[in-house]
Amino acid sequence: TTPMLAKLALPRHEGPPPADNNYLTYIGMLMYASLGTRPDICYATQYLAQFSNCYGNDHLTAVKRVFRYLKGTADRCITYDGLNAGGEPKETGFVDANWGLDIIDRRSVSGLVFMLAGGAVAWSSKKQATVSLSSMEAEYMGVAYGVRHALWLRTILQELGFERKLATPIFTDSLSAIALSRDSQLHGRSKHIRALAPPVS
DSSP states (O other), X not given: OOSSOTTOOOOOOOSSOOSOOOHHHHHHHHHHHHHHTOGGGXXXXXXXXXXXXXXXXXXHHHHHHHHHHHHHTTTOOOOOOOOOTTSOOOOEEEEEEOOSOOTTTOOOEEEEEEEETTEEEEEEEEEOSSOOSSHHHHHHHHHHHHHHHXXXXXXXXXXXXXXXXXXXXXXXXXXXXXXXXXXXXXXXXXXXXXXXXXXOO
């Protein structure tokens, strides 16, 4: 089972509110779990939270599906296997983004997770601030978002006394975003992207 149906596209509810008026409470409970120990419901929670002031029965059904998923996977947990040989933490990031799947505003969503000592230590699912004109732009903005998280994580590790000698690898499945990150030239079709997100490499 999954927290949410694949490619779920719910519209804003504009009719009378449903009898169950606990939607905000449900979203708050899911956010608590998502931010604490359940990165696997991060996207579903982010998606359903945007309907906090315009929800209907379909939205409640989707929220209750996430709760059923949590109940069925209550034995899952994040585990860590200790630091690598030599004692230096080696964090690794994974980023992805969809392109304009939201039928309401067409803004893409960036998702990321950083692994350290065999387990997830930071994760996020966040709607991008602007509408991307291409999948490459959406993916590149996702990578830039991941780079900012990597800098934050490295700062925390340095403050904890771990010297940072190695770069933080960040993986993406977008070849076009990788190509753009390696290209120092400004091109007509991509120069606006550099204005929104700094070069990454």
